[in-house]
Amino acid sequence: MMLKLLPDQVVKIWEVIKFSATSADEIDTKYLPDYLNELLNALLNEKAQCWVRLDENRTLNWLAITRLVVDKITGEKYCNVQCQYSFKKTEDEEWKDTFMILKKYAEKEKCSYITGDTRNKRLMEIVE
Numbered sequence: 001m002m003l004k005l006l007p008d009q010v011v012k013i014w015e016v017i018k019f020s021a022t023s024a025d026e027i028d029t030k031y032l033p034d035y036l037n038e039l040l041n042a043l044l045n046e047k048a049q050c051w052v053r054l055d056e057n058r059t060l061n062w063l064a065i066t067r068l069v070v071d072k073i074t075g076e077k078y079c080n081v082q083c084q085y086s087f088k089k090t091e092d093e094e095w096k097d098t099f100m101i102l103k104k105y106a107e108k109e110k111c112s113y114i115t116g117d118t119r120n121k122r123l124m125e126i127v128e
Contacts, residue, residue, distance in 0.1 A: 002101050005050040010043045013060075017043070017050060020063040020085035042067070048082065053098060061088045066102065068109055079106035081116030 010017065018036060021027075027035045042048035043065075053062035064084035070077050081102065106114050 002051060002053045002098060004105070005043075005052060007044045007046060010040075010050050013052075014040065016060065017063065017065075021065055021083050024083035024085045039065070051102070053094075062086045062090065062098070064098075064102075066105075068111065076112045077110055079109065079111045079114045081114065084116075 005013075017039075021039060022032065022035070025035070039048065043050055047067065049066045049068075051064045051066065052060055055061050062084065065082040067080045067082055068077060069080050079102065102114065
């Protein structure tokens with residue numbers, strides 16, 4: 001099951017979000033306080049969205065942060081997958097289902113496209 005967290009839910013798992021985001025985004029320690037302050041502020045003000053995937057036992061096994069962005073030049077709105085972190089090995093079908101949910105969310109929000117970056121080569125293959 002995949003869920004988009006509400007701001008009050010973000011606060012409850014902030015430590016997990018911090019670990020996941022800093023691990024996925026590979027933030028230099030000198031920038032960590034500013035990065036985390038900006039991220040928490042964005043999540044609490046719904047300028048960023050936290051997504052989680054739970055297994056049948058309601059155990060967290062994946063987390064991602066997205067942001068809806070408007071290109072300042074073109075005015076196009078897009079969904080940026082800022083980071084994602086998996087707590088367990090994820091099968092290709094699960095990844096595909098996850099991206100279909102994010103795609104539907106982006107379409108609902110009238111985004112023209114989805115962007116993101118990862119060093120995980122297998123994940124890039126699935127996304128493509």
